[in-house]
Amino acid sequence: MITTRMQGEMKLMKQLQALAMPAAKRKKFHREVTRLVIREARANTKAQRTVTGEAFAPRVNQKRKKPLLKNVAKAKNLKAYVGPNSGKVTWPNSLSGKIARAQQEGQTETLTAGKMKKIRGVPDYDSPATKAQAKALLQAGFRRPTGKYKSGVKKGQTKSRRVSSKWIMENMTLGKAALVLRILLDKKTKASWPVTVKARPFFGLRKADVNELSDRLIKNILTDVKRAA
Secondary structure, three states: OOOOOOOOHHHHHHHHHHOOOOHHHHHHHHHHHHHHHHHHHHHHHHHOEOOOOOEOOOOOOOOOOOOOOOOOOOHHHOEEEEOOOOEEEEOOOHHHHHHHHHHHHOEEEEEEHHHHHHHHOOOOOOOEOOHHHHHHHHHOOOOEEEEEOOOOOOOOOEEEEOOOHHHHHHHOEHHHHHHHHHHHOOOOOOOEEEEEEOOOOOOOOOHHHHHHHHHHHHHHHHHHHHHHO
16 A cells, blocks of 8 residues: 655645534545546556656666556556545555555565566466577577587587577477576576666655645635635
């Protein structure tokens, strides 16, 4: 859950208390605020900007073009809880909420193979190798063994030939491709590794938005008081 702290909130609450605002009207105000928070969150993620209007910190992998937080800020994934004295917007889905908080505040998390299995599930190692694996294998210099030389200076050495991405995807499993790639790159399996998420504060209201809401609310209250007089 992420709770938004609005600048000017204490000033506004003092005004509300001074005017003895009815509970129904306070609840209506908080409902209006939470709706605005959701609209602004969606607008910020659509424009890929922070609450203050700055561009989101770029991805580590610049090749990925998918917009950040596109699904997390969808209205259907957010839920507002409103009462006379408070209003909050949160994610009922705990995983979505965790992702949103990490993006909002930024964090460094230590991942392990066990955690990745919980997030992504256990891979089907018997499924065909992926296009990305095929590309990585070819870049690492993979060649298909075709037997051994029977004579000459290369006698006993392994013959090999170049293959296409299509051949790799049709003839290698996901598990085998991962193992061969690790051997070619001479990589050891890490027990854990850090992953840093940069802060992209998309969730909240600008001071100008809060001031506008406050002024409008107080104006409406004063109008009601005059009518009742």
